[in-house]
Amino acid sequence: MAFLLFAGLVTQLAYLQISNGESFAAEVNRTGTTTVAGSVPRGEIYDAKGRIMVDNKAEAAITYTKNVSTxxxxxxxxxxxxxxxxxxxxxxxxxxxxxxxxxxxxxxxxxxxxxxxxxxxxxxxxxxxxxxxxxxxxxxxxxxxxxxxxxxxxxxxxxxxQLSTVNIKDQKVTQKEIAVVSEHLTSLPGVNLGTNWEREYPNGKSMNTVIGRVSSEKSGLPSESLMSYLELGYARNDRVGTSYLEKQYETALRGSKSQTEVTLSSTNQIAKQVEKYNGKKGSNITLTIDSKFQAKVESIVKTQFNKALSNGNAALSDGAYAVVMNPNTGAVLSMVGFKHNFKTGKLDEDSLGVINRSFVMGSAVKPGMVLGALQDGVITRTNNTQSEDPIYLKGTKVKSSDYPVGTYSSMTAQHAIEVSSNIYMMRLVMKEAGVSGNDYIPKQRMRMNSDVFEKVRGYFNQFGLGLKTGIDMPGEVAPTAGKKLNEYGVLNTGAALSIGFGNYDPYTLIEMGQYVSTIANGGYRMQPYLVQSISQSNSDGSTQVESTTEPNVLSKIGNSNADVNFVKQGMWLVGHGTDAWATAKVLGNLNPGVAAKTGTAQSVAHVNPEDTSSAPVDTLNISLVAMAPAKNPQITVAVVMPNVSLSSHGYTKDMTHDIIQAYYDMYHVKKVSGYSSTQQTMP
Structure with a gap:
């Protein structure tokens, strides 16, 4: 029996050897192919004049490629x-x-x-x-x-x-380490010499918060979006933009990985490697910002804040922020922010605060209030005079303007913008809220239509106030409007009045920039943008533009050109009016002349800014919006310095003046012959 079994086994082996010998040999020599992706340099970031702002610094690296089943x-x-x-x-x-x-x-x-x-x-x-x-x-x-x-x-x-390459050491690799490893590569399977890159910033920390960051190979893909990146073909250790412009334009900046076809033997060892595609470096992006102008604006903002600090007016202030825009396109020409570090006493770069920090801006919104009232029909360009009697609500302090009660008996709309009348704006709110006859009895009652908040905010929304602007980067905060009802569940009439002169709802500075740009260009709400174009550098040194940002009109306000020019005239008087209470005469010496509106809002800080339980202190948020030149604006400016002392108003005026003068000087804006700082009519 055993003999028969053994004879059968021999017969079967012979059959297999004769009939299937070739197929078995082929299996032993079997190979398989797979494609391995390799990294490429990330695209650079340039300013509007072609100066590099973010570069790649190449560094030697010692790499390791893991084989299959190592x-x-x-x-x-x-x-x-x-x-x-x-x-x-x-x-x-x-x-x-x-x-x-x-x-x-x-x-x-x-x-x-x-x-x-x-x-x-x-x-x-x-x-x-x-x-x-x-x-x-x-x-x-x-x-x-x-x-x-x-x-x-x-x-x-x-x-x-498997079949991925990682960096064993990619920083501060010495020449000695490179030489020694190179000598011993044959005894170090999988180890090789390669090149790593790090982001480099020739302009230092300028705009770093806006530009954003790139992950390291060590940190790899962000855990919160790991699966979505893997689905797009990223490797776990790939570097990606993790914030702001680097993240927003990741698809362009990342480039196309090289593709190498790897042939594996039957023992899963690499038998052959053939490069099928050498990869494509990431595309470059060009910003709308001129880095030299940006540096000048940064210097001006920092100088004014430090002046306020040394004068004892900014000890509790959060910092200072400024944005300069092209009102006709929406291009952001400068975006500056410094946050007051209360621990160190220094200013930390915080350009991002322009889009992610909101403040109650004060009277800078008054031109928008007047334009809303003109839309509503409660005033006209020829019939807009109102009483200057202060408003008395039950159980509250008198609601008036900065100048003494009784300074004026009545006020026109343009004069109200010139001297920044709170009373005038509150009376516009009352008219829009349907207040008439016995609806208002001083110190007794104020009855308003319940839709007053929606109506006033609706007009402000047309200019971008209270809405996201749509700027081309992540991180813009959604505006948070104040409550309609008071603690008793009743319509908050005092708050409704305060909205009219900018003392209730908070806005980001980019909203303020969009708002003043809408007035400057005749009523078109433009989408702000920071990236002018995306391009690719060719091997011959030439540049191929892949895409260019086109100006995008988000909406048109419901006012006529005549309405807009009427309000611009009021803004012109802010710097050129002869009234002693005109709020920004320092701007009058700019040639060409500018139109502007100052803002002051009541605020509260704390004796210890880092401890919200510490004693509260009354402070002011001071702001300003301007367009220059007033006749055919090339730029708009919006600035804010929150939580300064009650005695300080001039810093944002000087800041705006110096920013506009810097623009005039840098871009050779011609002076107007015969110009007068007291010229009453906007040219």
């Missing part, structure tokens, strides 16, 4: 050898990393396996490793400094996916 023992050996040639940072090693490295040593694995049951030893792959790791945790593992270096290298190797 055993831990091989990585352990390579890590130990490589640790003799390079120095890496081992400070971030965790206990688990040390255990992984220790278990990669076959001697240690054998030691651990002796403590496993027969059943456990039969476990496969991850299941077996889990029980081995459990035993390793009970063993006190002590590594020498050299072994810790090797463990740090092993950690990087072990974390790489």
């Amino acid at each position: 055993p831990a023992e091989q990585m352990y050996t390579v890590a130990n050898r490589l640790a003799n040639y390079v120095t890496v940072d081992a400070s971030s090693l965790r206990e688990r990393d040390i255990q992984d490295y220790w278990l990669a040593n076959p001697k240690n694995t054998k030691r651990v396996n002796k403590q496993l049951t027969k059943k456990q030893r039969k476990f496969k792959d991850n299941k077996l490793y889990k029980v081995q790791l459990k035993v390793a945790k009970t063993i006190k593992i002590s590594l020498t400094p050299a072994q810790k270096q090797a463990a740090a290298i092993y950690k990087i190797m072990n974390g790489a996916t």
Whole structure:
């Protein structure tokens, strides 16, 4: 019987050898192909004049490409050898990393396996490793400094996916390390010399918060959006823009990875590599901002804040912010912000605050209030005179203007803008709210239509106040309007009145920039943007423009050109009026002349700004919006300095004056012959 079985086995083997020998040989020599992607340099960022703002700094790197099914023992050996040639940072090693490295040593694995049951030893792959790791945790593992270096290298190797390349060391690689590793590459399978890049900022920290950041290879893809990136073909250790412009324009800046076809042998070793596509460097983006003008505006803003600080007017102030725009296109020409660091007493760069910090801006919104009233029909350009009697609500302080009660008996709309009459704007709100006859009895009652908030805010919305502007970067905050009802659930009439002169709802400075630009260009709400174009640098040094941002009109206000010019005339008088209460005569000496509106809003800070439970202190938010030149505006300016002392009003005026003068000087804006600072009519 045994003989028969043996004879049958021999016969079957002969059949297989004769009939299927070729197919078995082919299987032994079988190869497979796969495609490996390689990284390319990220696109640069330039200013409006072609000056580089964000560059790539190339640095030498020592890399490791993980093969298919690379055993831990091989990585352990390579890590130990490589640790003799390079120095890496081992400070971030965790206990688990040390255990992984220790278990990669076959001697240690054998030691651990002796403590496993027969059943456990039969476990496969991850299941077996889990029980081995459990035993390793009970063993006190002590590594020498050299072994810790090797463990740090092993950690990087072990974390790489199959056929992916990672950097073992990509910063401060010495020439000696490059030379020694190069000499020993044959004994370091998978290790190679490569190039790494880091973002470099020739202009220093200017606009860094707006430009944003790029992740490191170590941090890789952001965990909160990991799956979406992986679906787009990213590797886990790929570098991506993690914030603001770097993130918003990630698709353009990242470029196209190189493609290498890798042929694997039947033992899953790399048999052949052929580059199919050498990749395409990321596209460059050009900003609307001139870095020299940006630097000038930064200097002006910082100077005015420091002046306020040294005068004792800004000890509790949050900082200072400014934005300059082209009102005809929406292009942002300068975006500056400095946040007051109360711990250090210094100013931290915070250009991003222009879009993500909101403040009650005060009277700068009054031109919009007048234009809304003209739309509503409660006043006309020829019939707009109102009483200057202050408003008395029950149980509250008198609601009046900055100048003494009784200074004026009545007021026109343009005069109200010139001297910044709060009373005039409150009476416009009353008219829009349907207040008439017995609806208002001083110190007794004020009855308004319940839709007054929606109506007034609706007009402001047409200019962009109370709405996101749509600027081309993430992080713009959604405006938060004040409450309609008071603590008793009744319509808050006092707050409704305050909206009219800008003392209730908060706005971001980019909203203020969009708002004044809408007035400046005749009524078109333009979408602000920071990126002018996207282009690709060709190998011959030429540039190919891939896309250009076109001005985008979001909406048109419901006013006629005559209405807009009527309000501009009032804004002209702010700097050129002869009334002693005109609010910004310092702007009158700018030639060509400008139209503007100042703003002051009541605010509250704390004795200790970092402790909201500390004693409250009354402060002011001071702001200003302007268009220059007034006749055919090339720029608009919006500035704010929150929480200054009650005695300080001039800093934003000087700030705006100097910004406009800097623009005139830098871009050679011609002076108007025969110009007068007291010229009453806007040219």
